[in-house]
Amino acid sequence: MLELTINGATHRLDVEDGTPLLWVIRDTLGLTGTKYGCGIAQCGACTVLVDGQATRACITPAESVAGAQVTTIEAVEQEPVGRRVVAAWVAHQVPQCGYCQSGQVMAATALLRQTPRPGEDDIAAAMTNLCRCGTYNAIADAVRAAASAA
Amino acid sequence: MNGMTRPPAPAPGLPRGLPGVARPANLSRRGVLGFAAGALVLGVALPPRLARAQGTTQATTPGAAPPPGTRVPAFLEIGPDGAVRLLSPFVEGGQGIGTAMAQIVGEELDADPARFTVECAPPGADYLVVNGIRMTGGSFSTRSSYETMRRLGASAREMLLRAAAARLLVGQATLTTEPGQVVHAASGRRIGYGELAGAALALAPAAAVPLRDPKTFRYIGKPVARLDAREKSTGHARYSIDMAVDGMLQAAVQHAPRLGGEPGAFANEAAVRAMPGVHSIHRLPGAVAVLADRWWRARQAVAALDVAWTAGRGGLEADFSSAVMLAALRAETGAGAPAEREGDVDSALAGAARVVEAEYDAPYLSHAQLEPPSALARFNPDGTLDLWLPNQMPELFQAAAAQVAGLRPEQVRLHSPLLGGFFGRHFLYDFASPFQQAIRLAQAAGQPVKVIWSREEEFGRDAVRPMGFVRFRGGLDARGMPVALHARVVGEGPIGRYFGALQGGSPVDPSMVEGIVEKPYAIPNRRVDCVPHRQPPVIAFWRSVGHSMNDFFYESFLDELAVAGGQDPFTLRLALLRDRPRQRALLEAVGELSGGWKRGPFEAEGTRRARGVAMATPFNTEVATIAEVSIAAGEVVVHDVWVAIDPGSIVNPAIIERQVQSAVALGLSASLLEEVVFEEGAPRARNFDNYPILPRDRMPRVHVRIVESGAPMGGIGEPGLPGVPPAVANAVAALTGRRVRSLPFAKTRLGAA
Numbered sequence A: 001m002l003e004l005t006i007n008g009a010t011h012r013l014d015v016e017d018g019t020p021l022l023w024v025i026r027d028t029l030g031l032t033g034t035k036y037g038c039g040i041a042q043c044g045a046c047t048v049l050v051d052g053q054a055t056r057a058c059i060t061p062a063e064s065v066a067g068a069q070v071t072t073i074e075a076v077e078q079e080p081v082g083r084r085v086v087a088a089w090v091a092h093q094v095p096q097c098g099y100c101q102s103g104q105v106m107a108a109t110a111l112l113r114q115t116p117r118p119g120e121d122d123i124a125a126a127m128t129n130l131c132r133c134g135t136y137n138a139i140a141d142a143v144r145a146a147a148s149a150a
Numbered sequence B: 001m002n003g004m005t006r007p008p009a010p011a012p013g014l015p016r017g018l019p020g021v022a023r024p025a026n027l028s029r030r031g032v033l034g035f036a037a038g039a040l041v042l043g044v045a046l047p048p049r050l051a052r053a054q055g056t057t058q059a060t061t062p063g064a065a066p067p068p069g070t071r072v073p074a075f076l077e078i079g080p081d082g083a084v085r086l087l088s089p090f091v092e093g094g095q096g097i098g099t100a101m102a103q104i105v106g107e108e109l110d111a112d113p114a115r116f117t118v119e120c121a122p123p124g125a126d127y128l129v130v131n132g133i134r135m136t137g138g139s140f141s142t143r144s145s146y147e148t149m150r151r152l153g154a155s156a157r158e159m160l161l162r163a164a165a166a167r168l169l170v171g172q173a174t175l176t177t178e179p180g181q182v183v184h185a186a187s188g189r190r191i192g193y194g195e196l197a198g199a200a201l202a203l204a205p206a207a208a209v210p211l212r213d214p215k216t217f218r219y220i221g222k223p224v225a226r227l228d229a230r231e232k233s234t235g236h237a238r239y240s241i242d243m244a245v246d247g248m249l250q251a252a253v254q255h256a257p258r259l260g261g262e263p264g265a266f267a268n269e270a271a272v273r274a275m276p277g278v279h280s281i282h283r284l285p286g287a288v289a290v291l292a293d294r295w296w297r298a299r300q301a302v303a304a305l306d307v308a309w310t311a312g313r314g315g316l317e318a319d320f321s322s323a324v325m326l327a328a329l330r331a332e333t334g335a336g337a338p339a340e341r342e343g344d345v346d347s348a349l350a351g352a353a354r355v356v357e358a359e360y361d362a363p364y365l366s367h368a369q370l371e372p373p374s375a376l377a378r379f380n381p382d383g384t385l386d387l388w389l390p391n392q393m394p395e396l397f398q399a400a401a402a403q404v405a406g407l408r409p410e411q412v413r414l415h416s417p418l419l420g421g422f423f424g425r426h427f428l429y430d431f432a433s434p435f436q437q438a439i440r441l442a443q444a445a446g447q448p449v450k451v452i453w454s455r456e457e458e459f460g461r462d463a464v465r466p467m468g469f470v471r472f473r474g475g476l477d478a479r480g481m482p483v484a485l486h487a488r489v490v491g492e493g494p495i496g497r498y499f500g501a502l503q504g505g506s507p508v509d510p511s512m513v514e515g516i517v518e519k520p521y522a523i524p525n526r527r528v529d530c531v532p533h534r535q536p537p538v539i540a541f542w543r544s545v546g547h548s549m550n551d552f553f554y555e556s557f558l559d560e561l562a563v564a565g566g567q568d569p570f571t572l573r574l575a576l577l578r579d580r581p582r583q584r585a586l587l588e589a590v591g592e593l594s595g596g597w598k599r600g601p602f603e604a605e606g607t608r609r610a611r612g613v614a615m616a617t618p619f620n621t622e623v624a625t626i627a628e629v630s631i632a633a634g635e636v637v638v639h640d641v642w643v644a645i646d647p648g649s650i651v652n653p654a655i656i657e658r659q660v661q662s663a664v665a666l667g668l669s670a671s672l673l674e675e676v677v678f679e680e681g682a683p684r685a686r687n688f689d690n691y692p693i694l695p696r697d698r699m700p701r702v703h704v705r706i707v708e709s710g711a712p713m714g715g716i717g718e719p720g721l722p723g724v725p726p727a728v729a730n731a732v733a734a735l736t737g738r739r740v741r742s743l744p745f746a747k748t749r750l751g752a753a
């Protein structure tokens, strides 16, 4: 039995070692806001926070985050930075299909928690998730707006 | 488990052109036949008897099926608090169609679009509002349904007024509305729509209702906020892949390495069966599947399954490759059929002061939408089937699913959740959707089954944008003006593939030649030959279809002619548009938007740069595009893209601006990076590591100007794309002197001139 803390709640889970955190979140726990896009750390759709760090859950073995605080998109608005990021995403009308956006919001939240006033290089380094709908300019605008709203 | 039957003819219906819109005489066949073909396919898939049976259960006049888009209760529910639920004929996949529908209906209903929730309607005759069929594609949704949806909103408003008149015992003419309520000005009484809805929606719609004067529009034409922004920013939006039902098993599949292969013996069946969570192992046509309690367990097990694949019939030959295909297109000598003919190209070329020849090609492309395909099938105790899957044509998939399940279409409840991107991916292509697998597995297991394709399986079975090849000859007069243009377009397009027979065997496939025919330029002698050459892969519609490459070919070659004639490409285009005020104005608009045309090379922000320009006429919309580029480490860097777009008239400028951004990103992604390379009968890349798509750091600034010329409404979702690849290519040529004629750019190492 594996013990994981997700969004503040502790779960005892029957999963094999090596099971990606993504599938524990989506499938075992039914938190489907975190998305599967590639499974090989290419797209970032599966981004969650592990102790505040943006983490691609599709290549993160679940057992490696035992004892850590895992935050998914479902809990992003439980703290002020996440609320600001979501508000900026809505104000800037970022999503198109929306499928990548959970991961984008989590990546932006991690960035602004660590670097409240990011420069363009910080944004470039942190915001590497793919968006097939090409919302990249809106994403950058929303990140800047969320930073300046602090 | 054997004997999965394929659905009827795999046939995405895609109407081309609006009937009734004047088109050049030699192209009217395309509009009429294209549309008729779509209707016919759907007619086959959905006999009227069944279409009627699938309507919702509201009473209708017996024997008289109301025309699509007129039965108000099939579309609208108004809650006690005045919240409006709209069942939309269209599938939302990022293009913003749900919000646009709320604006159009809300305008006439007199209800704030912000009070709407929009869901995709189930299959049903009421929703066949795209000239009698239903599909989400071809940049067709808003323009095809605009009038219908306005009338629907106006009908609903009139019903609310009538119900209020009865309630207040006043003449209907003494009543008016404000957003969400009926107002009796004389007495100051107001009744919210929510209070009236029960009585109002039971009334028969009036035969004729007045529409608002467009000058008074409050929502149409305004940058109304998208209705789905918040749910998509908080993880609450639900896609097919997120669906779950009680007692559901999850399936992962392994497809035959090559299309056409069939599963033979399993070397390690017992070991796989003993893996954690495994429920059962199944052979499917061209694939094997493992059912398990969790998808990851199913995936681990199916990946571990050691399958002896045997050669089946059909599919792709072991020696098929992209390289072989391109060589075959190049070597094709057939005369083909003229898709456009004006003047006498051969004599004009013979008499030209100078002749320029060039060959262009573009590769197969994947859709690479970020949501991998899935399908969830549940058989109910009454024998009906619920099916959730990403799709762009609900009625067609319903009919196909019914055939696979051995049911009648009305026994299949088809759900069309939000699409995590589509770009043409979710029409009904052979082998390209997991819904047959889900149905067969649910039947075999006696439990609901959700199939998810891994990204690797998706890249292996996605239907591809066709490969393109064109050979051009252009003639210049002594002053350097183009006097002749001959194009041989070789290959195959999705319209010809899926509708060839229905088009009466027309030798011209419009999806092969669009973007090369109907160009607005005054070149007196023109011939475009459509030369068919079959392409073995399953081919697809892909955002902007033939335009996705043909405008690159044509507009690049036009720049070659300009350079050969010693002309500036922008000035030459202006001259060639002398008789086309709409396009000329748009070209001037994009020039102005970019701060005045300059080709370069020039210095900017410490780099050496140049600009390129291109025009396109996709989906009844006019587009002019300018791109500014530099070269870094042998690769193209695109700094800015300016787009002037004239769709005639508009519904939501903010959504249009974002759709143009999106189309620019996809056009750039494809032209810079993307290529499906087939080797040994299969696509080589199976994930984004080997099929890179545009990352954020390669996204240019995008500047959009919307021009409303008042021409008939054109499309929005796709038209921003076609101008981007040629504008970039023309800028690269201006900067380096190097003409890239084969996509993607990544194949070519570039140095500064």
Ligand code: FES
Binding pocket: A035, A036, A037, A038, A039, A040, A041, A042, A043, A044, A045, A046, A047, A056, A057, A058, A059
């Ligand atoms: S699903 Fe994890 S990075 Fe793509």
Ligand code: FES
Binding pocket: A095, A096, A097, A098, A099, A100, A101, A130, A131, A132, A133, A134, A135, B094, B370, B420, B421
């Ligand atoms: S919004 Fe569609 S993939 Fe980003």
